[in-house]
Amino acid sequence: MKKAIINLLLVVIAIIQLYPLVWMVFLSLKSNSEIYGGGSMGFPRSLRWDNYISAMQTGNVLRYTCNSLVITAAAVLLSTLLASMSAYSITRMRWRYSGWVMMIFLMGIMVPSQAVILPIYLILQRAGLYNTQPGLVIVYLVFALPTAIFILSGFLKSLPVELEEAAALDGAGILYIYHRVILPLTRPALSTVMVFTFLSCWNEFMYSFILLDREKLRTLTVGLLAMKGQYYTNWGAMAAGLTIAALPTLAVYLCFSKNIQQSFVAGAVKG
Amino acid sequence: MNKVLGNKKAIALFTLPAFLLFLCIMILPILASFFFSLQKWDGLGEMTFVGLRNYEKLFFTDSYHFHVSVKNTLIIAALSVFIQIPLALLLALLVTIGVKWENFYRTVYFIPVVISSSAIAQLFLKIYNFDYGALNTILRSLGLESWCRPWLYDESTALWAAFVPVIWQHIGYHMLILYAGIKAIPPQLLDSAKIDGAGTFRIWRYITIPQLLPMLEVTLTLAVIGALKIFDIMFILTSNGEPLGATIVQTGVMYKLIFEKNNYGTGSAAACFVVAECLIFTLIIRRIFHHERNAQP
Secondary structure (H helix, E strand, C coil): CHHHHHHHHHHHHHHHHHHHHHHHHHHHCCCHHHHHCCCCCCCCCCCCCHHHHHHHHCCCHHHHHHHHHHHHHHHHHHHHHHHHHHHHHHHHCCCCCHHHHHHHHHHHHHCCHHHHHHHHHHHHHHCCCCCCHHHHHHHHHHHHHHHHHHHHHHHHHCCCCHHHHHHHHCCCCHHHHHHHHHHHHCHHHHHHHHHHHHHHHHHCCHHHHHHCCCHHHCCHHHHHHHHHHHCCCCHHHHHHHHHHHHHHHHHHHHHCHHHHHHHHHHHHCCC | CHHHHCCHHHHHHHHHHHHHHHHHHHHHHHHHHHHHCCEECCCCCCCEECCCHHHHHHHHCHHHCHHHHHHHHHHHHHHHHHHHHHHHHHHHHHHCCCCCCHHHHHHHHHHHHHCCHHHHHHHHHHHCCCCCCHHHHHHHHCCCHHHCCCCCCCCCCHHHHHHHHHHHHHHHHHHHHHHHHHHCCCHHHHHHHHHCCCCHHHHHHHHHHHHHHHHHHHHHHHHHHHHHCCCHHHHHHCCCCCCCCCCCCHHHHHHHHHHHCCCHHHHHHHHHHHHHHHHHHHHHHHHHHHHHHHHCC
16 A cells, blocks of 8 residues: 555656656647647647658758757867876876866866856957857866866776786886776776766757857757747747757667766765 | 876876866856956956945846845745755655666656756746646646636746746756665665664664765755756746846846846856855855764764
């Protein structure tokens, strides 16, 4: 009896968590006459895939998606590379100020990104990077560094020192050790960091909204906002756009759900 | 060995690219934000030093709606603390008592977290739509026609309607952190309590929750900070504060001052206020929890 009530409660919550998204997907497959004719709730009468085509082409969702992909991919790769290099030199190499550098990086975790938007906007303007994709990539990559360095250095600390000792005895240089010995071993932590960064870059809104002020460059999160005005009366296409925006993160999440959950817990418990 | 691991050139090569970028795009901007908050500046003309005048203006200029935004932001923080976290805790506790689809629930509850707040906000714009939105349609089908309203455009409901997706989206996140905390409790502790005949509630009260305090501190801190710096979802859902500034949040005021009014000084004061608030609340929460821990050794 008690078990039944608990299970019922958990199922109800699961429905609450899923239903808005299911509603979105259903909506994206309905014609406008169905939506406005009292059929906005249930399962679509016939599957209207043309909403997706209309969102992709006239709604520019295809372009927004490509922009998001390019920016996210660049930010993920660069930040993971830079974070892994720094984390390696900070945690494994021997130099006097490594502790300080680590502390400064970790301070970044405490900074609410919203609070530095004006200086970043001005800096990028002066550097000629305002309204360019590389500008946004740099911002994303910097915001990703603290958590990435935190997770990677935690992992690197757990590797035995003998790794480097053995390699150094064999006459290997530091670049060889990092590239051939350490990097392959950190692969699990690297994938955790990459997935985490992917999610935060793909979903980021404020900086993209402010730093890319050209229709051609818009990312998905911002492009959907433009679509909202243009597609005020075309709910089907709008819902299709939202579904397209949600799909990549959802797919990555369902494939790597264990990894992602671990990385969110690791990312949270850094303070 | 030391020669290899102490290779100065390699250290510089590994550390400097990230570190320099970090200094320019993170550390320098924090200092700059504070510096701007003490200046009168529109971005074009001369800067003049005005001390704390921007902070004064921020709080006492009614048309900025800053005091409203602080109130709204603190309400979101309070809702997170008193509704979202207790609910997340309850879910984490229930899921871990040995229900059948433990992994399924955990995975499903977390799904909204991975979707962008921008998409979620737009989705809820549709859900709240007066004529065709899911909420009013459900109400009508239940015969509650009189309850229907334009949720986001009615001053009396807009704020609360906007909070729902905020709370909804992140419940799974807090639940997951608490879940991980519960799983990390040594099973011997729970087993011996069970052998002693303790019921579920007693185990929660005397073992699980006390053991979970560090994780509760983490989730509470994250929830409060997340609320204080909330922007995306409120910005889109309420067109940055509509109707009439009733739903504005702190970062929304900051955005208006900087990017709509070119008032860089006062806008930066709002930014610095948010940073200070985050630090203060983090310290308060830490204080409360350490007190708690010392009180029950």
